Structures are given as structure tokens and as C-alpha cells.
Amino acid sequence: MRTTLRTNSRLVRRAATVAAALLTVAAMNGQASAQARAAAPKPTITVDGTSAGRTFDGIGAISGGGGNTRLLRDYPAAQQGEILDYLFKPGYGASLQILKVEVGGDTNSTDGAEASIEHSRGVVDCNAGYEWWLMEQAKARNPNLKIAALSWGAPGWIGDHTFYSQDMIDYLTTWLGCAKQHGITVDYMGGWNERDFDAAWYKSLKSALLTRGYASTKILGGESWGWPIATAMKNDPALYDAVDVAGSHYNCGYMSAMTHCSSDADAQNLGKPIWASENGSEGAEVGAAPVARAINRGYIDAKMTAYINWPLVASLYQNLGFHDAGLITADQPWSGNYSVGRTTWSIAQTTQFTSPGWKYVDGATGYLGARNGTEGSYVTYRAPDKSAWSTVFETMDATAPQTVTLKATGGLPGGTLHVWSTDLSQKGGATPRMERGPDLKANAGTYTLALEPGRVYTVTTTTGQGAAVTTPPQRSQLPLPYSDSFAGYGKGQEARYFSTMNGAFEAVPCAGGRTGSCLRQMSPVSPIQWTDETSNQPYTIMGEQSWGDYTVSADVLLEQGGSAAELLGRIGTQDKNNNGLNAYHLRLSDTGTWKLLKSGRPWGGWDTTAAPLAEGTVPAPGTGTWHNLALTFQGDAITVAIDGQTQATVTDGSFGGGQVGLGTAGYHPVQYANFSVTPGTTPALSGTYKIVNANSGQLLDASGGQTTDGTPAIQWPDNGGANQQWSLARNSDGYYTVTGAASLKPLTAPQATTWPGTQLGLWTATGGPEQQWVIAPANDGTYTIESRANGYALDVRGASTSSGASVDQYITTGGTNQQWRLVKVS
Known part of the structure; x- marks a missing residue:
């Protein structure tokens, strides 16, 4: 997925750049004829209401x-x-x-x-x-x-x-x-x-x-x-x-x-x-x-x-x-x-x-130009009673402007045509929206429409269209402490913010003498699978990837012999189609056996034969009684507690942070109540750091030691320069600014763009979300750095290990090219 998206975005940017360069050279040399040929009218598209076409x-x-x-x-x-x-x-x-x-x-x-x-x-x-x-x-x-x-x-x-x-x-x-x-x-x-x-x-x-x-x-x-x-x-x-x-x-x-x-x-x-x-x-x-x-x-x-x-x-x-x-x-x-x-x-x-x-109009449907789609395509639709029609053009691969002419016949209305378009050629800035352009008037029975590259156009006789504009709230972190008793949910409801990966976790009347509702794993037998993952135990997850040190706790009740409940912590990346999960699991069986397990990607460690990080026994909980499970994470220390009694503390730094969850060690019923996550004592990052990519070993660098607005962010070997040092400061919302020590300008997602793969850079401080970052523990002592503006991660393009590779914002992948070590300088 990642490689495909990178390639497509690069091709689009390259095509736009080449087209712009050609037009500039033509103008400079006075070769206007080349541009005129590119924009020359195409043969008239006759929109004939009697044309054959399938039903849309x-x-x-x-x-x-x-x-x-x-x-x-x-x-x-x-x-x-x-x-x-x-x-x-x-x-x-x-x-x-x-x-x-x-x-x-x-x-x-x-x-x-x-x-x-x-x-x-x-x-x-x-x-x-x-x-x-x-x-x-x-x-x-x-x-x-x-x-x-x-x-x-x-x-x-x-x-x-x-x-x-x-x-x-x-x-x-x-x-x-x-x-x-x-x-x-x-x-x-x-x-x-x-x-x-x-x-x-x-x-x-x-x-x-x-x-x-x-x-x-x-x-x-x-x-x-x-x-x-x-x-x-x-x-x-x-x-x-x-x-x-x-x-x-x-x-x-x-x-x-x-x-x-x-x-x-x-x-x-x-x-x-x-x-x-x-x-x-x-x-x-x-x-x-x-x-x-x-x-x-x-x-x-x-x-x-x-x-x-x-x-x-x-x-x-x-x-x-x-x-x-x-x-x-x-x-x-x-x-x-x-x-x-x-x-x-x-x-x-x-x-x-x-x-x-509506009906497709085959006679007014096809490709622009003679290169089978490289200049674009168009499709025409008409109402069954021929009272209205619309033609949709796309010019995604065109490299120069072009002009088309249209003519309505065969009982279709003429008159004024309305034009709407969306510009998909620009990758920076805010997400474009559909916009209305000038209407088209017929000249000697034909309409002329100029088409720019990289756009979708619709010409239509219809009205009533619109492109809404709303202002969503800024992103914010889910604060700790967080708790949910599950007591107030109606039967069959899923718990707020919980997302089930296998099985079914729904509210039911509580058992074991507890009043109100509890969450229960409802699926009694392994389902007919679609993803075919090797480990398909039921579990449900919630919370923030940015959670690092915390205690997660829940009451559990086992309903049948041979069953076990699980509490999950520091849940990280899940492989596609549920084929692995970075997480710690505390498992308690009805016999009193407990284990602290660690699963990975692909699945490993989450089964009865794997060597646990810790294990032991407590008095058998049996069935029908409530017991409390708790996992505390503080740095590399993981503490297991059952019914308020500490059972073990182990050291494992594989996963530094992540979500929490509930699960079962198989398809059997377990109830849950009094779920809570309370924060640990993680100190805020503060001071000046070198930010080192875990994949390449190279540093986040303000290119060429520049300090001007727009200076691009790259990776570069350690040269001791101030352009490779970054001051971290956390605001009251829990977000960090990452400020260049040489430039005193923050790392910025330009124009708060929503386009993945955009190179980051330095800009004058504005306090906007595009200059605020979540810095969260990841794996083996590394951190992820994600933009408040859009949730994208700080990423070395294409997982490159080359000096000078672009540092971008990109969708989170869990890859080591999105993991960074923080080396304190002062």
C-alpha cells in the first residue's frame, strides 16, 4: 500500500512539474503555437438523447x-x-x-x-x-x-x-x-x-x-x-x-x-x-x-x-x-x-x-484525445424522460489544457449549462472542494469548455448542487484518567470507544450479584473466518497510541470452566487482517493460573505453549465471582496485580506505549466491569535533542543549515550542527513544539495540508496545529511523532537510508522509518 501511494503521488507531482516547465519555456521562447495546439478544440461531442446506453x-x-x-x-x-x-x-x-x-x-x-x-x-x-x-x-x-x-x-x-x-x-x-x-x-x-x-x-x-x-x-x-x-x-x-x-x-x-x-x-x-x-x-x-x-x-x-x-x-x-x-x-x-x-x-x-x-449516453461517452485516456475521459448521463443531462470529464493524466465542444440534440434540453469542478492537481494546502464555475452559453448551438489538467468537471442542465463547508474541532488527546463502569448501557450496546477485533463484546445484565449492565464476550464458538488469521481469540481495544505509563484495570467474571479472561496494555500496531498485534496480555484462568504474555507481528507468543514473561497462581476464581485484573506500566517495568495483590514485576521495553483492551483466551463468555485507565508519572520531555531515525540512523536536519521559512526537513548523518538539534516544549494540551535550535522556527506541516507525503519544513511560529506534535513512546525505546493537524507521522520517505532523503508527514504504518530516538543534548 505504502509503495503504491508514494509512486502515484510522485508521478502526479512530476507530471504537473513537467507540464508547468514546458509551458514556461514555450512562453519564454515565443513559441505560443505549441500551447495553442495543446488547447486546440476537439471534435464536437454530440449529446444525443436517442443514443443507446445502459441504465446507470x-x-x-x-x-x-x-x-x-x-x-x-x-x-x-x-x-x-x-x-x-x-x-x-x-x-x-x-x-x-x-x-x-x-x-x-x-x-x-x-x-x-x-x-x-x-x-x-x-x-x-x-x-x-x-x-x-x-x-x-x-x-x-x-x-x-x-x-x-x-x-x-x-x-x-x-x-x-x-x-x-x-x-x-x-x-x-x-x-x-x-x-x-x-x-x-x-x-x-x-x-x-x-x-x-x-x-x-x-x-x-x-x-x-x-x-x-x-x-x-x-x-x-x-x-x-x-x-x-x-x-x-x-x-x-x-x-x-x-x-x-x-x-x-x-x-x-x-x-x-x-x-x-x-x-x-x-x-x-x-x-x-x-x-x-x-x-x-x-x-x-x-x-x-x-x-x-x-x-x-x-x-x-x-x-x-x-x-x-x-x-x-x-x-x-x-x-x-x-x-x-x-x-x-x-x-x-x-x-x-x-x-x-x-x-x-x-x-x-x-x-x-x-x-x-438515468441512462448512459454512449454516443457522448469516451476518451479525450487519441491516446486512450492519457488526456482524460468523459461520460454522459440523461434522465429517462430526457428532461436533463450531465457530462462528467476527468483530466487526471492530461499534461496540458484542452478544449472540448458539446452539442445537445435528440430531445435533450439546451439553454444554459452549469459547470462544477474539483481541482485534484494541487497536493498542498487545504483539501479542495467542488466549486461552481461560469455557466456556458450556446454559440451557434454548441458549447465550449476549457479543461485544465488534473481536474474533474461536470457540465449539467440540473440545479440543486452544493459543496458544504464546515469547521471541525481541532484534534485533541483522550485525557487520563479514563473510566467506564459499563453499568449504564442498554442490552446489546458496544462500549464507548471500544472497537472489537474478534468476537463480540456487548452489554448484558450483570451476573455475580452486580447490578446494572456489564460488558460480555458473546460469541460462544470460533466463527467462520474471512481473514484466516492464525490467532483469532476475541479482543476489543480502545484509547490512544500516545498513552505510555499507566495502570489499566478491570473487574472480570468467568462464566464457565476452562475459560480465561484477558486484560491488554500497550497495544501498538496491528498487522492487516488481524495477522499480528504488538501488545502485552494478562491472562487469568478459572483454575487460578495467570500469565503475562507478549504478542507480536505476525502473531507469536499469544498461545498456551509460549513462554510467558511471568506466570503464577492465585486462589482459583472458579465461575460466577468477580475479580480484579490490573497491569501497571512505568518505563520498562510491568507490574501484574490480581485482586489488589501484586503478583510480579518484570522488565521488558519492547513496547513503550499504546492502547488498552479486554479479551478472552478463546470463544467463551466473560463479563467485565469497572474498567479504568489511570496515568503514571511519565515526565514531560524538555530540553534540546538530536532526533535520530531508527531505520537509517540519520538525524532530523534543517537542510543546508538554512533558517528561512520553507527550509525543508531531511535526514542527514550527524555533523554536530545546530541545524540538527531541536528544542522540545509541551503545551497544556499535551502537544509538543519541535523547534530548530539554529533557526528558532518550529517543524511545520506546510499549510496544515491533508496530503500524505508532503515534505515538512521550518516556518515562523504561529501556534497552529500544524506546528504541534504528539511525541509518544513506541518500540524498544523509540518514539513516534505525529501532527496535531492531521494525525500523520514524521516519516522518512520510502524508508530511505540515503543522506538527504525527505522527511515527510505520512499515514502511520508502524515502520521503523517512523520511529525516532531522542538523544538529549542539553
Whole structure:
């Protein structure tokens, strides 16, 4: 992922630089003819209302496939409403037309586990999870929104651990019944995400939908790579009748520039809609240009009539794999901070000017120029009654301005055309938004539109569009002490700020004589997995990566023999798809055996055969009684306490800080109450330091010893210069300024830009968030340094070990090129 994003951003910057240089040279030499040729009019695009074209099914996004919407549920009401408006409200932001959600299965499905409605056979809770809330909120904003649903995994009781079973069909129709209770009509139901399909199972599912009152719910088949579903439908009439839409994933390239999209003859000649039913996986900022290409080129190249982006939002913790992917980043519910990504506006350029049911106009759809997309593409849509039309242009790869002309005919309206555009060519400064430009007037029946490189344009006869502007609160740290008794939650609720990675942790009435609600691990058997991680014990995490020294404590109650509860501390980076976790675990079994374990990336140490850091026994807690577990971290010292009695203190400096969590040593019920995190005595950093990269061994350096505004930050071998020394001072909010000792100017993210990969530098002090940093303990005595403005980490570009390599802001990866040693000078 990292390499791809770097390469794409460099190519875009290089293309823009080359284009600017060529234009400058031409002007200096008086060679205006070259520029004139670049801007010469293209042949007229005739927008003919009688032209053939398939039916447009919409643009959407996915909530699910891994807990990516989890933290949005806990946002303050004001900011939560703003984010939801940006996503779903017509004429406001992305104005999504399809919402696809995960049918929860209690198993990790990328960056988290979505709650099942039926953890145990026959025990149904139609309020479990947060997808119902999201669907209700989305439909309230756009009643015409289409809802699709898909399973990544499933509870383990289903089909004796067999997904393609009658149990699974029954489970899905029960889920549809829950949707009906919430007033939600599900328009499309899929099978098993990115697994081979079962034709007989699809036929049985269709029969069940028809006989159980869900005839309006269409089957979206395939939902994996390529188009084998289309070939199977062509050769099997019963399967053809059962499946209403054929879907394929990442047919414009996985985490790529999406310059070309593909389908095969069987898909294009199927006689039923074919969809890009999952695409994207890219950051809210860097994904905008690929999405702009894919929305257009998915139809031009492959005749796909819907584009669905994974995921909807990046509302998950920063130590998880895809924490910047989606349309909006919203990872701090305690502060209310969020960032509307460029991808929001890339999508808005189509959704705000069309509706599902419109028709593509094939005669006014294609590529600009003769180089198959290198100058851009365009797609035209018209209303079914020909009362309105819109054409969307993208010029992502163009290197010079160009001009197009348009002409409306075939019963389509003429008159004034409105023009909106989003500039995706600039990577610095604030995130661009869709903006309205001057209207177009016809001249002799044609319209002329000038297109600049790196932009998306929409010309339209429609009105009612808009680009909202809001001011989110600044980022802030979740302060300690923090506590949650869990007593006040309603049955089935998840605890505030907790994000479950496996299993299901929900509120239930307390056992053991305690009143009120407690948190309980609800999944009784290992689920049908999607991620296939080697260790899939249930656990749930919360808190700040910046937490270093603290005590985490919780009361636990074991409900059955052979079970064990866990308390987690200093949780760091989790590998993608839950394939490893940096963390310490305190485990207590019903027999009184306890262990202090350390897990890593990939998984290691988190099993019954691993050598623990410490172990011992206490009087057997048995079942049905409450006991307290506590872990205290102070520097490299880790202290274990059970029921208030210290059991051991060990020394281990592998992980210097991180989140906290609750877990079980297998799929069995455990209850939790009186959760708390209290701060230790970590002194503030103060004084002057050399800041040394853990990967390269080189120092953070103000390039060339310069002191002027804009001096770039690089890495350089230690030369003893004052330009390699930095004064650290912490403010009352817990953020640091990192000030050059030679320049007396702070390290700054220029213009508080949201673009990952932007080189940092020196600027005159303003006190803004772009000059404030979280400095937090990481691994083996190192620190991470993250911007308050956007949460990006101080990063050596490309993990380079070369002298002079750029020091940037970049999404957190857990790599050693984002870890720094602080060597005190004075």
C-alpha cells in the first residue's frame, strides 16, 4: 500500500512539474503555437438523447469489511451529523446513491469484527451492532438510497462451520427480518465476500427470498475477483434466473491508479447489470484521482453500471491497517475532529448530477484525445424522460489544457449549462472542494469548455448542487484518567470507544450479584473466518497510541470452566487482517493460573505453549465471582496485580506505549466491569535533542543549515550542527513544539495540508496545529511523532537510508522509518 501511494503521488507531482516547465519555456521562447495546439478544440461531442446506453445504477460505498465505521457511532452529535450529511445528504457532499453494509459475523473482516444478530442458534437480537443505526441515518437523509448487504464471515454455529448451507440462508432471511423491524428495505443481498460462489446455494437463496416475503430483494452475485459468475450464469439458466446483478471486485486494479477497467464478453453480453461491486481501498486523499478515473472508465472500458468504494469512512484507530481509507477520516470521537477527503468531491462530481435509473449516453461517452485516456475521459448521463443531462470529464493524466465542444440534440434540453469542478492537481494546502464555475452559453448551438489538467468537471442542465463547508474541532488527546463502569448501557450496546477485533463484546445484565449492565464476550464458538488469521481469540481495544505509563484495570467474571479472561496494555500496531498485534496480555484462568504474555507481528507468543514473561497462581476464581485484573506500566517495568495483590514485576521495553483492551483466551463468555485507565508519572520531555531515525540512523536536519521559512526537513548523518538539534516544549494540551535550535522556527506541516507525503519544513511560529506534535513512546525505546493537524507521522520517505532523503508527514504504518530516538543534548 505504502509503495503504491508514494509512486502515484510522485508521478502526479512530476507530471504537473513537467507540464508547468514546458509551458514556461514555450512562453519564454515565443513559441505560443505549441500551447495553442495543446488547447486546440476537439471534435464536437454530440449529446444525443436517442443514443443507446445502459441504465446507470449508482455510486456507493461500503460500511463493513472490518469495523471501519465503528468510531463514527461515538462521535458528538453535531460532528456526527455533519459527517453523515457529507456522505448521504443530496446536494451537500458525496451524495451517495448506494450504501453497502456488512452482515455481521463476529469475526475479523479486515480491521475489526462486525456484530452478529445471532451469536448462538435461535437467540436473535435485531439491535446488535451499529449498521442498523447507519442505515437509518443514511435513509433519513436520502430516502432514495439503495441498500446492499454482504457477508464476510458468519457465526460458527452456522452449517457446522459451513458457510454455503441452509443455516446461512436462514440467517440471512432472519437478518432481513431485522432490517424490516428497523424500517429498512434491503435492495440487494450478496453471498460470501471474495470467496468462490456456490451456484446451488444462490438458487436456494433466491427461492427463500421469494417464499419468505423478500421478493423485492435482488441477489448480487459473484462478489469476488474476475467474472466467473457471468460465465456460470450464461451456461446455467436457473442460476441466470436467480442472480439479478453480477458483481466483481477491483476490476480497475487493486490499490492502483485505476487507469483501465476490465470485464469480459460473457459479462458484457449477460443481459443483466454488471457492477464494480467493490473498488478503492485507497486513502481519502490519494484515492480521489483513481476513483475519478474508475467511475468514468468502469463504464467506458467494461460497461459496469455501478461503482462501490471500499470503505465508506476511515473511522477506526490509527494502529489498524486501512486507517486512512475511505471518503472521510474520522478517528477521534472524543475531540470530534474529522477531515473530508478529496475522494468525497471526486464522487460528488457524478452523484450530485445524476440519479440511479438515468441512462448512459454512449454516443457522448469516451476518451479525450487519441491516446486512450492519457488526456482524460468523459461520460454522459440523461434522465429517462430526457428532461436533463450531465457530462462528467476527468483530466487526471492530461499534461496540458484542452478544449472540448458539446452539442445537445435528440430531445435533450439546451439553454444554459452549469459547470462544477474539483481541482485534484494541487497536493498542498487545504483539501479542495467542488466549486461552481461560469455557466456556458450556446454559440451557434454548441458549447465550449476549457479543461485544465488534473481536474474533474461536470457540465449539467440540473440545479440543486452544493459543496458544504464546515469547521471541525481541532484534534485533541483522550485525557487520563479514563473510566467506564459499563453499568449504564442498554442490552446489546458496544462500549464507548471500544472497537472489537474478534468476537463480540456487548452489554448484558450483570451476573455475580452486580447490578446494572456489564460488558460480555458473546460469541460462544470460533466463527467462520474471512481473514484466516492464525490467532483469532476475541479482543476489543480502545484509547490512544500516545498513552505510555499507566495502570489499566478491570473487574472480570468467568462464566464457565476452562475459560480465561484477558486484560491488554500497550497495544501498538496491528498487522492487516488481524495477522499480528504488538501488545502485552494478562491472562487469568478459572483454575487460578495467570500469565503475562507478549504478542507480536505476525502473531507469536499469544498461545498456551509460549513462554510467558511471568506466570503464577492465585486462589482459583472458579465461575460466577468477580475479580480484579490490573497491569501497571512505568518505563520498562510491568507490574501484574490480581485482586489488589501484586503478583510480579518484570522488565521488558519492547513496547513503550499504546492502547488498552479486554479479551478472552478463546470463544467463551466473560463479563467485565469497572474498567479504568489511570496515568503514571511519565515526565514531560524538555530540553534540546538530536532526533535520530531508527531505520537509517540519520538525524532530523534543517537542510543546508538554512533558517528561512520553507527550509525543508531531511535526514542527514550527524555533523554536530545546530541545524540538527531541536528544542522540545509541551503545551497544556499535551502537544509538543519541535523547534530548530539554529533557526528558532518550529517543524511545520506546510499549510496544515491533508496530503500524505508532503515534505515538512521550518516556518515562523504561529501556534497552529500544524506546528504541534504528539511525541509518544513506541518500540524498544523509540518514539513516534505525529501532527496535531492531521494525525500523520514524521516519516522518512520510502524508508530511505540515503543522506538527504525527505522527511515527510505520512499515514502511520508502524515502520521503523517512523520511529525516532531522542538523544538529549542539553
